[in-house]
Amino acid sequence: MLQIQENVSLKNFNTFGIDTHARYFVEIAHEDELVELFADPQWQQTERLVIGGGSNLLLVNDFAGLVIRMNIRGIEHRISHNDVFVEAGGGEVWNDLVNFCVAREYAGIENLSLIPGSVGASPIQNIGAYGVELKDAFISCKVFEIATSAFKIFTKDDCKFGYRESVFKNQVKGQYIIVSVKFHLSLIPNINTQYGAIGQELANRGIASPTIKDVSQVVSHIRVSKLPDPSTIGNAGSFFKNPLISIEEFNAIYAKFPDVVNYPGGDGLIKLAAGWLIEQCGWKGKTAGNTGTWKNQALVLVNHGGATGQEVYNFSSQIIDSVYTKFGVMLQREVNIIS
Numbered sequence: 001m002l003q004i005q006e007n008v009s010l011k012n013f014n015t016f017g018i019d020t021h022a023r024y025f026v027e028i029a030h031e032d033e034l035v036e037l038f039a040d041p042q043w044q045q046t047e048r049l050v051i052g053g054g055s056n057l058l059l060v061n062d063f064a065g066l067v068i069r070m071n072i073r074g075i076e077h078r079i080s081h082n083d084v085f086v087e088a089g090g091g092e093v094w095n096d097l098v099n100f101c102v103a104r105e106y107a108g109i110e111n112l113s114l115i116p117g118s119v120g121a122s123p124i125q126n127i128g129a130y131g132v133e134l135k136d137a138f139i140s141c142k143v144f145e146i147a148t149s150a151f152k153i154f155t156k157d158d159c160k161f162g163y164r165e166s167v168f169k170n171q172v173k174g175q176y177i178i179v180s181v182k183f184h185l186s187l188i189p190n191i192n193t194q195y196g197a198i199g200q201e202l203a204n205r206g207i208a209s210p211t212i213k214d215v216s217q218v219v220s221h222i223r224v225s226k227l228p229d230p231s232t233i234g235n236a237g238s239f240f241k242n243p244l245i246s247i248e249e250f251n252a253i254y255a256k257f258p259d260v261v262n263y264p265g266g267d268g269l270i271k272l273a274a275g276w277l278i279e280q281c282g283w284k285g286k287t288a289g290n291t292g293t294w295k296n297q298a299l300v301l302v303n304h305g306g307a308t309g310q311e312v313y314n315f316s317s318q319i320i321d322s323v324y325t326k327f328g329v330m331l332q333r334e335v336n337i338i339s
């Protein structure tokens with residue numbers, strides 16, 4: 001029997017540590033419980049928010065509807081020659097899945113070590129780090145369609161993955177709940193150490209031929225040294241996306257700011273480092289009331305304690321305005337704003 005709780009504090013369910021309340025709250029540990037939940041017309045009609053680890057949310061107000069926390073567990077794996085097929089429940093912790101695979105030398109998601117959150121949320125923004133994106137290992141996901149209570153499969157094509165984007169944030173937003181995800185990994189590693197400080201850190205450790213375990217450990221080490229730990233200081237990782245701009249726009253910025261940090265963005269676009277843009281506007285390490293930017297990375301907004309979602313949101317708007325004024329680039333928020 002499902003337990004629907006009332007007036008539940010969400011403080012421990014979002015990594016920003018914002019203290020808002022959900023009018024109703026339910027935890028789902030099995031697929032059948034979704035069918036049971038939505039058999040009651042009340043929940044079909046109520047506003048809903050599905051959450052996993054709450055590591056990509058900014059809760060601006062109390063939530064007047066039903067918060068559905070996904071806790072479906074389980075990891076299954078099958079090997080065929082050098083191919084490995086892994087299916088994980090949407091409520092599994094993403095990094096537990098990474099550790100499960102790394103321990104068995106299943107290669108493909110080691111660069112995504114230590115990203116917070118759940119497996120079920122990983123396709124939502126096509127999580128990415130250190131030159132790898134979820135889509136590189138993704139086969140399909142099983143979803144629950146709220147309108148019909150049917151389970152369906154979304155293939156990689158169906159998901160329309162892009163940079164921190166998928167169909168779930170756009171065309172079909174709010175219509176489906178991801179219950180499990182299938183991955184294609186390999187026993188033959190394709191070690192990717194090109195991005196960021198991985199190569200340097202491996203060299204520091206005297207590792208010339210890294211294993212996927214080495215890569216996972218180095219990525220975890222770099223992340224811990226650069227990003228604030230949400231259990232100590234509330235945050236949701238990168239608050240903004242790195243903007244993608246045309247060559248013409250880039251040339252105009254480069255003429256004025258030749259040291260602008262940029263990367264190839266694919267499809268003829270240039271990706272700018274949002275953290276650099278924000279830092280150039282003088283925001284790095286700034287505190288404003290109970291919020292501010294992280295001292296080592298201006299892209300991360302933090303809760304210094306007792307911040308409200310509105311306070312963080314307003315602060316993020318000030319950053320967007322000043323970056324636009326200086327560079328003519330409009331930053332987009334990566335974090336999901338729940339208002």
Ligand SMILES: Cc1cc2nc3c(=O)[nH]c(=O)nc-3n(C[C@H](O)[C@H](O)[C@H](O)COP(=O)(O)OP(=O)(O)OC[C@H]3O[C@@H](n4cnc5c(N)ncnc54)[C@H](O)[C@@H]3O)c2cc1C
Binds near residue numbers: 015051120128179238
């Ligand atoms: C310190 C830190 C570092 C981070 N680093 C990275 C990084 O390197 N790369 C990166 O890509 N992200 C990063 N993030 C962001 C975050 O970890 C990811 O976006 C993660 O996938 C969010 O998972 P979650 O379970 O916490 O999702 P939540 O925050 O709970 O939800 C995020 C969104 O997904 C929806 N959702 C959640 N679960 C489901 C489901 N089962 N079905 C349907 N919709 C669902 C929610 O409604 C919401 O819109 C970081 C966050 C933090 C705090």
